[in-house]
Amino acid sequence: MFQDFRLIGDRPVMIQVKEYVKRLIIKGVLQSDQKLPSTREMSVLLKVSRNTVIAAYEGLEDDGFTYAIPGKGSYVAALASHSAANNGETDGSDDCRIDWKARLNEYAVSAEALDMMKQGIRARKATISFTSIAPDEQLFDLGDVRRAFMDRMAIEGQVLLNYGYAKGYKPLIDYLMHYMENKGVDIRGKDMLITSGFTEGFDIVLSALRPSARRGAAICENPTHHTAIKNLKLQGFEITGIPMEHDGMDVKRLEALLQTNSFDLAYLTPSYHNPTGIVMSPAKRSAVMKLMKRYRIPVIEDGFNEELRYSGAHIAPLIAIAGQGNGVIYIGSFSKVLFPGLRVGWVFGDRELIGSLESIKRARTIHTSTIDQSILYQYLFNGNFDKYVKKARTEYKRKYELAKACCEAHLPDARLSGDGGLHLFLTFPTGVNARQLLEACAEQGVIFTPGDRFFIQEGEGTNTLRLGFSRVSDANIERGIQIIGEQALSFL
Numbered sequence: 001m002f003q004d005f006r007l008i009g010d011r012p013v014m015i016q017v018k019e020y021v022k023r024l025i026i027k028g029v030l031q032s033d034q035k036l037p038s039t040r041e042m043s044v045l046l047k048v049s050r051n052t053v054i055a056a057y058e059g060l061e062d063d064g065f066t067y068a069i070p071g072k073g074s075y076v077a078a079l080a081s082h083s084a085a086n087n088g089e090t091d092g093s094d095d096c097r098i099d100w101k102a103r104l105n106e107y108a109v110s111a112e113a114l115d116m117m118k119q120g121i122r123a124r125k126a127t128i129s130f131t132s133i134a135p136d137e138q139l140f141d142l143g144d145v146r147r148a149f150m151d152r153m154a155i156e157g158q159v160l161l162n163y164g165y166a167k168g169y170k171p172l173i174d175y176l177m178h179y180m181e182n183k184g185v186d187i188r189g190k191d192m193l194i195t196s197g198f199t200e201g202f203d204i205v206l207s208a209l210r211p212s213a214r215r216g217a218a219i220c221e222n223p224t225h226h227t228a229i230k231n232l233k234l235q236g237f238e239i240t241g242i243p244m245e246h247d248g249m250d251v252k253r254l255e256a257l258l259q260t261n262s263f264d265l266a267y268l269t270p271s272y273h274n275p276t277g278i279v280m281s282p283a284k285r286s287a288v289m290k291l292m293k294r295y296r297i298p299v300i301e302d303g304f305n306e307e308l309r310y311s312g313a314h315i316a317p318l319i320a321i322a323g324q325g326n327g328v329i330y331i332g333s334f335s336k337v338l339f340p341g342l343r344v345g346w347v348f349g350d351r352e353l354i355g356s357l358e359s360i361k362r363a364r365t366i367h368t369s370t371i372d373q374s375i376l377y378q379y380l381f382n383g384n385f386d387k388y389v390k391k392a393r394t395e396y397k398r399k400y401e402l403a404k405a406c407c408e409a410h411l412p413d414a415r416l417s418g419d420g421g422l423h424l425f426l427t428f429p430t431g432v433n434a435r436q437l438l439e440a441c442a443e444q445g446v447i448f449t450p451g452d453r454f455f456i457q458e459g460e461g462t463n464t465l466r467l468g469f470s471r472v473s474d475a476n477i478e479r480g481i482q483i484i485g486e487q488a489l490s491f492l
Contacts, residue, residue, distance in 0.1 A: 001029070002037075002045045013048055017056040020046075025065050025076055032078040036066065107234060114230040116453055128480035130448040133274070133422040133468040134340055139392055141384065145339070148378035156374075164370035166362035167354075168194025168346070172377040176346055180330070184320035191354040193361060196343040196368045198302065198333040199227055204360050205300055205329055205347060206235040209265055219257070219266040221249045223454035223461055225274045225302065228267055237264070241456035244273070246417070248280030251287045258295045265298045270318055272305035275454045275466040276425045277418025282315055289321045289328075296327070303332040305421040307389050310397040319348070326350035334376070336422060337389060342372045396422060396470060403469040403477050410485030413492055422470035425451065428463040432491040435462070440487040446480045 005020050007013060024030045036042065039057060043050040057074050060066040066074045112118065152160065167173070173192050181187050195201035210216050215236050220228065222241025232239050240257065242249045248270065268288070270280040280288070292299050301318045319328040326349065333345035347357060361367070379385065403424055407416055414426040428434070434450040441447065451464025469477055 002042070005046050007048075014052050014055045014059070017046060017048060017052055018059045021056065021060060022063070022065055025060075025079070030076045032076055034076045035072075036074045036076065038073060110234055111230075114233065116226055116230075124445070126445065127442075128446045128472065128476045128483075130446070130467045130469065130472060130480060132471050133336065133466075134471060135336060135338070135392070135422070136395070136471050139388070139395060140339060141388055144382065144384040144388075145375065145379060148382055148384070149375050151382070152374040152378040160370050160374050162370075164367040164373070166193075166367050167358045168192065168368065169370055169373035169377060171381075172344075172373045173346075175377055175380055176332070176348075180319075180332075180348055183314075184316045185330075185348075186320075186322075186324050188324065189326060189351055190349060191351040193347045193354050193357050194368050194373060195345045195347060195361065196365065197335055197340075197345040198304075198331055199231070199345075200343075200365070200368075201331045201333075201345045201347040202228065202300070202302075203231050203235070204357050204364070205331070206231060206237070208353070208357055208360060209298065210235050210237070211264060216264045217262065219254070219263050219297070220456070221268060221273060222456050223275055223451065223464070224267070224456075225269060225304070226453050228302070229454070229456065232267070239456050244276055244278060246278065248273075248278060248284040249288070251284055251291070254288065255291055258291055258297075263295075263297050265300060266292060267300045267302065268318065269302040269304050271303070271315065272308060272419065272421035274302075274304055274421075275423065275449075275451060277421050277423060279309075279315065279419045285315070285318060285321055289318055292327060293322075293325065299328045301328050301330045303330055305336050306332075307337050308393060308396060308421050310393060310400060310420040326353075329353070337392065338376075338379075338385070342376050344368060344372050344376050396420075399469050399472075399474070399477065400424075402474060403467065403481065406478055406481040407467070410482050411488060413488075423466050423468040426465050426467060427451075428465075428488065429492065430463055432463045432488060434465045437465070437484070437488055437491055440490070441484055444483045444487065446483045448484070 001024075005017075007016060021030070021036070030036070036057070037045060039050050039053040042053045046053070057066065057068075061068055061074070065077055065079075067077050068074050172194060176192060177187055180192075193201070193204075195204065215238050218232050218237040218239050220232075220239060220241055221244055223244070224241070229239065240261070240263070242254050242257070244250070249268075270285055272279060289299075299318060303317060306317065317330065319330040322328045329347060329349040331345065331347050334342075335345070347354065397420075400418070400420065404416060404418075407414065407424060407426065411426065414428050416424055416426060418424040434452065438448060438450055449466040449468070450462075451466055452459075452461040454464075454466070455461035467481075472480065
């Protein structure tokens, strides 16, 4: 016994000894009332200091796993589960087995079926992957983040480690309210809820707007963000997609649809749309908002990648065009610009609506991590955001232009879209099946995201793909796109 103990890494040795003995007790290797080796003997057996063993034994006693008899030593305490088994209350040979698959409800089954991460091709080592549209971690300014953390902890560290407020961390809310105002948004009569990223915010909004007596009806661009499709379906919405043109959704198709159908909400991504990368023109933004106002349809605006514009003037978000109206719910996040590891997003909209969403948030997760919120606030307050975004825009613009040039050289038959952000969207002639192309490219060490995952109806967009370049090196961008072009020739 005790021959299998091995120290791991630089964890405190006392904790490792304590957890090792605890495991032996829980597994029944050490029986109730069995005397443990003396601290001197155990230190020799485990090849650690005696003081380490003394501290470990004290910790085991504090946790109720051992007891000490003065002058005699430490003994294994009787565990409740072991006592029940010894009294015949449970039979280890007849452990309870539940068929969890049979117990899962429709929501759980649908969530797994719609889980894109589980259905993708597993990348082998050294694979060139264009699947991610996350920011490049090499751009993260760790010094500024560390400074923001230390600054905030020095000011109110004890408060940050306690429970926070469901609505969010007030200094961050105040900062982001001003941030939205700087986008041209009329903030009168509006408020904000901090969430754990875009996805939680979107899910909370949908759960509040979902009709109770029937399936909901939603409009969105087609194609659109896969996570939005997944959550709309899981919340019971029927989705109608409006085709995309070079400058945004087809407004004539939208108007014709609204004349004959009623909808509960619209989900729109006007800037650097995922997956097409298209920026909706000012004229179309105005036309879309007039239609939504006329037919009284609430709009959920996804502020995806708004800050990553490479050229041209700032274009006002839909919620700014709405003026004093309260028909737009804006969901923002810095996840694609700053640090996805800080799960912070926000829902901005009508004050009464935000009050209701706050109660839903409190019932679900109590509050978003206060430490995450405070670090983000201090980072922004310290003036780091503009500096970082300027650096990020320069680097992503360079990669964007490189990827675009490579596509034009190696994929001349594919139509490109994407005005900025972290990806390009390619549409091939109708004979090209992107999933089959993916399989062929994967054999050559290159993967991407098939575009049909972003379309509303099955069978749509089979000749499209999304190419994320943000985390791919220059050499791999060139080599990867060249391989895609070589494999695509067999499909043309």
